[in-house]
Amino acid sequence: MKYLEKIQGLLPLGYIYLIILGLLKEALLFYPLGINILKYSSITDILISPISDMVANPILILVIVSVVLLFFLFQTFLVRYSHKGWVRKILISYKMNPELNKQELRKAMIPVFIILAGFELLALFIGLGIGHGEKIKKKLDSQTLQPNYILTSDSGEPSPIHLIDINSAYYFYVKKGEKQIKIAPVGSIETLEVIPKK
Structure with missing residues (x-):
């Protein structure tokens, strides 16, 4: 029961960490x-932001879950074979006592597991942010961004655009054939129609 209470105490910190990762990305x-x-x-x-990133990209959820699962399986493997010489060397390198019983060893590995999972998320979100930003910048400079929406503004004129991102207040997009990013308030957009992929 105390273990469950500790996890519940860490959940708000975990969400704050996710928010920081979302902002960073x-x-x-x-x-x-x-x-x-x-x-x-x-x-x-x-x-x-972090929840919408994960929901919008199912591959991201799959990667996060699979890496956390792999960390968990590796931890279980180390605990199960803690009597083997090579596993003892790994545990000593992480400054853990290989003489602990299996339950104490599991508890001692929780902080390492949390740090590894946190580092994995940090690397993933930073990589996604840098990669996506640089990809858009290169395509913007070479004018190879393909329109993915037809935007109709409050003036009634439809325009093919490449939608970069959207939040609760603004649309960030580039009109076809242009290099400048436009930032439009949500209220100035009448409709947004998806261009089907060919």
Whole structure:
């Protein structure tokens, strides 16, 4: 029961960490494009950013779950074979006492497991932010961004655009054939129609 209470106590810290990762990812995505995303984000955008990233990209959820599962299986493997010489060397390298019984060894490995999972998330979100931002910047410079939406503004004129991102207050997009990123308030957009992929 105490173990469950400790986990419940760590959940808010975990969510704060996810929020920081979401902010970092967004900042790194928009930095090469010359946009300070924090100026255009509300507190709601910041709170929901990491969850929306994971829900919007099922591969991201799969990668996170599989890596956490692999860490867990590796931890279980180390505990099960803690009597073997090579496993003892690994445990000693992580400054753990290989003489502990299996239950104590599991408890001692929890902080290492949390640090490894946290580092995996940090690397993933930073990589996604930098990679996506640089990819958009290169395509923007070479004008190879393909339109993915047809945007109709409040003036009634439809335009093919490449939608970079959207939050609760703004659309970030590039019109076909242009190099400048436009930032439009949500209220100025009448409709947004998806262009089907060929």
